[in-house]
Amino acid sequence: MRARYAITLTIGILSCIVVAFVMDETRTVSVLSFSLRYAVPLILAAMVGIICERSGIINIGIEGQMLMSAFAGFFGAAITGNLILGTMLGVGTGMIMGAFLATGAVAWKMDQIIAGTIINILATGLTSFFYSQGYVLPAITPTLRIPGLADIPLIGPVLFDNGLFTYAAILTALVLWVLLFKTIWGLRTRAVGEMPGSADTSGVNVQRMRFINVTLAGGLAGLAGAYLSIEAASNFDRGMTAGRGFTALAIMIFGAWNPIGALGAALFFGLANGLASQLQADEVIDIPQQFISMLPYVLTIVLLAIVSGRVKPPAAVGKPYEKE
């Protein structure tokens, strides 16, 4: 039932894209590329949310994880002069914060929303406190242009000529889908998020699974943050995550906690933003700048209002697991 809506919507959008392409090739490609790049951190962050919530843990600290990782990634790369090292630092930072959330939620059985909020506040404070001007990245992120495929009209330049992070994001979504629904890890993770008691008596170590999943998911948040500062902006600005971590949660819900669904939702979101920006730049519509900047947030709220109540989260999400 829901799948039918999604398919109809996707076909509708794809048709519009083809029409637009025929009408104006360069602009369409540019909008689509912009949209994809916009969606990259959202895709990664939504995967973080999916892994955590499928394991039963609410993670609203993704925003803070991304911010800290953007910081660590950028300054790491600038100071060491090595992009890869910087990225790894970003990923590592994300994992450390993930471990903190995991400790709070699993070991201390804290309220998970408060734990996530603490991460966000700490990230804001620490990144502002240690921020310094005058650092530069040693290089630009290499792009990878896949020969042959990149020559296909429309799809080619959009999908096959991108920075490495972009490929990583899409691959992550696909790989996660396979892992979640076809492997032992996936079955046990889902069990832990739906009915931990059952998983426990079946021999699954609930606490350990949750802890490891949340920590590793933090790595993905780290990747998202590193993307923002290293590939997207080539800079670090205070508060540069601009609410993406929360939008990612809405995308996770809209995608029904399914990696492919979230990928689609994130792309949709990116498209909406890309379109609005392009229309604004072309002065097709004259709306005050502030309303354009509001768009992602309003869209998030609208998405949530439509979808809530129609999709079910993992049944045990948010409840600390107590062994009998």
Added chain:
Amino acid sequence: MPSYGSQTPILEARGITKRFPGVIANQDVSLSISPGQIVGLLGENGAGKSTLVKMIYGLYEPDEGEIYIKGSPVKLSGPRDAIRRGIGMVHQHFQLVPVFTVAENIILGDEPHRSIFINMKKATQEVARLSEQFGLEVDVNAKVEDLPVGAKQRVEILKALYRHADLLIMDEPTAVLTPQETDELLQVMRGFADNGVAVIFITHKLREVLAVADTIEVLRGGKVVGTTTPGETDQAGLAQMMVGRSVLLTVDKAPATPGDVVLDVQGLSAATDLGLPAVRDVNLQVRAGEIVGIAGVEGNGQRELVEALTGLRHCTADRMTVAGKNTLGQSPHAIHAMGVGHVPEDREKDGLVGPYSIADNMVLNRFDEPPFSSKGVRSRSAVNTLATDLVQEYDVRTPSISTTAESLSGGNKQKVVIARELSANPELLIASQPTRGVDVGSIEFIHSRIVDARDRGAAVLLVSAELDEVLGLADRVVVMYDGRLVAEMASADVDRSSIGRLMAGGDIQQ
């Protein structure tokens, strides 16, 4: 009957004692089970059956005594350890993941695989094989949440068998089954014996244990008060051992003198949370001074019916009145104000606010009425006075009325709820599973209070999954099956096997 003396017992417990703060749950319990033997573990609520079994399953550790599995002494570190040693548990409240399929549930934790990928084909084959071997029919690819209760239980059993259980602990398995399904289950249990799987069958239903057990152990007060076989005893004998009195838990009551109709319901229909029909076109009348008991296996719409009557669930009806006043479409608050008391099925979730004091819980549904408040401001003294009086009158064991409700025992929590509802002098009392999880002493107390209310002129609607409770308390008995009330009779006229058939959807006639 095979002789057991020659084989090594699958399980042996010697001198098991377990203490909790303030109570000795098991004292010096010894038990021996051979392969293929069915042991019935009998006892009232609170006799220590579940504690004993939890120790066998590794959930608790005994304070004294030893447990031997297949001849070797063990110290179980948890259920996983017990499972590895061949002990399986079929829980009363199923431990199945609703959104998973039958196969996924069964293989969870021990999945057939090729590297990291699950081999679903092999899984389904294995489950089908077990299903056939033990006569447990299931649709392997169905989602558990779509299955009826009996099928879910079969999945639970298969889960244990998949892990090569030599001993199956079945905790009150027939509580959720109709009499017909129960008979089927008892057949299956005998099949286990043929396959060499032993069973510990926990129940408080005498008929069943006499029908299927090889040995019966009766627990009372944490001790084994009797070991016997079906050949050596009967229901009365078992009851005597269980309760220590010569008579079953019957209620002392005078015949009813019903007055005017208080609850008048015609054509009531209601749906479950998911929109499926739960209550279908029900007609029901309860008069002042009488107790009407609704018998039936849980899950036939009783919960939704009670919620509809108390305003907690949307419903449609041709007529729904209490003492002439319309209750259809009214809020729970309004219905309560019309003189309807409700003892809810789930006291922790609906009936009490755990962190609140007993005093606050005593006025939970009256907090904004005089004298407990006036003009929006609450009156502490009025609340405390009421609470003090009720705690004394209903013998609620607590150091003070400021104690939080969640620190009380089950029986005392229920007494608080009963006290609250009865003290409002309702014209209609709706009591749903009023003695679930309550110790024996409190059960008698609660039953007598319900009868008191009836004798003072209240109309009482009792809903209970315990057939004995309904038969003991009610003046008139109604059977609910699949959302409909299928029969009505005076309790004195009830014949157990007919009721059983009705509860399963059959007719009174053959």
Added chain:
Amino acid sequence: MSVTDPAQTDLGFSDPNPARAGRWSRAQAIAVPLVSVLLAFAIGGVLIWLQGVNPLYAYWVLFQNALGSSEGLLRVMEKSTPLILTGLAVTVGLRTGLFNIGAQGQLLVGAIGAAWAGYNFQLPALVHIPFAIVFGMLCGAAWASIAGALRAYRSVSEVITTIMLNAVAIALVDYLASRPLKEEGQPITRTPLIAETAALPDIGIVPVGFLIALMVAIFFGWFLTRTTQGFRFNTVGMNPSAANYAGIGVRKTIFLAMAVSGALAGMGGAVETLGITGRFEPTFNAGLGFDGITIALLARANPIATIPAALLVGTLRSGAATLQFETGIEPEVVDVILALTLLFVAAPIVSRLLFRKRAQKQTSVSSGWGGA
């Protein structure tokens, strides 16, 4: 797991040390926040030391500046006023089981609303001031009600929506102050000055806004414990099913609680405009929303306790500028210290350390995460 009760002889209660509702928690309510604050200061001190400054000196500057003179005290009270109110906003939400992270947005909306009410009308002061404050409160309430309605009637978690609404509010008030409500003749983005009659009077020793905030805090302390509506809020927060059974309209209560919460935050903005700034400028009051959360959790959702908590935060914030001036330490160090305080208060580390097994059940808001 079978449901049968293991108790065989009924001693009456399953726990031999049954908790008395409310009374036990008093010791924890004071000790835990106190120790958390000290720990946070200790760690903050390390960060300061890493920057080459003596932490004790830094803290002395911080507090001396704030508390060592009457202007300093005045500034602390001024800074603390909106903090008390946003702290109360989050507190009222927490009691009802809601996590209102949107206090910042609601405050901004209330501030610009009060500014408009202040400059757009000419009324006698006795009427103008209450009118402007109430208008600010209504704006805040309306803003919060968007999230409140979504939560109450569509089960959308208020956590995400309030954060989103914060961002929308920032953009919205920026737009309003730069176009429709903009002061003419000036290139600066801000609203005109409010009328004299709308400004809060100056009584010298204590800012009027601060007095208002104190009175509101005391009122809510009474409201939540002694009134029927307060009982409704608390019950919905503790156990919505039982609240439903008790006849309390759960959805209505949730909506109302969010509206009240927003009104309080809006009042914070209104009082700031009418009492301090005299107009609305979009750069003001960054980050007050998060402080409200820290204050509410420090105060353990007790309205009266938000006063000392807000004063602490107000002192820190008020002294931060001088700290930077005197020692070069970034004012964001206060953010870090407060974040650490929140960490220690909310995570059971401190409570376990001090009280071992009797650590009280922590505040929990995750129950509202019904899929959104």
